Amino acid sequence: MLSLIWLLVVGLVAGFLARALVPGKDPMSLAGTLLLGVSGSVVGGLVLGLLFGGFRDRGFSPAGIIGSVLGAVLVLVVYNRVSARRGMDGPARRGAL
Numbered sequence: 001m002l003s004l005i006w007l008l009v010v011g012l013v014a015g016f017l018a019r020a021l022v023p024g025k026d027p028m029s030l031a032g033t034l035l036l037g038v039s040g041s042v043v044g045g046l047v048l049g050l051l052f053g054g055f056r057d058r059g060f061s062p063a064g065i066i067g068s069v070l071g072a073v074l075v076l077v078v079y080n081r082v083s084a085r086r087g088m089d090g091p092a093r094r095g096a097l
Helices: 002-021 030-052 065-086
Strands: none
Touching: 002 030, 002 065, 030 065
């Protein structure tokens, strides 16, 4: 139970830091920021595990705060690129579904 709380706290901090580090406007709710940080933690854990061989010792594990922030920055940059390419000014952005 404590590890889930720790994951959420680290995810929230990583999400806020990633939004502060990536230039541009990112209108996101608190839940979106939390989801960004948790997904960044997963991505950071995978990337750091692949780079430093962390999977041999412990199996899959989420990254620490630095890996989480790096992963969240990567997720946010990819999200911004995909949403810009898709043209989010269309009907979904204006509220007409």
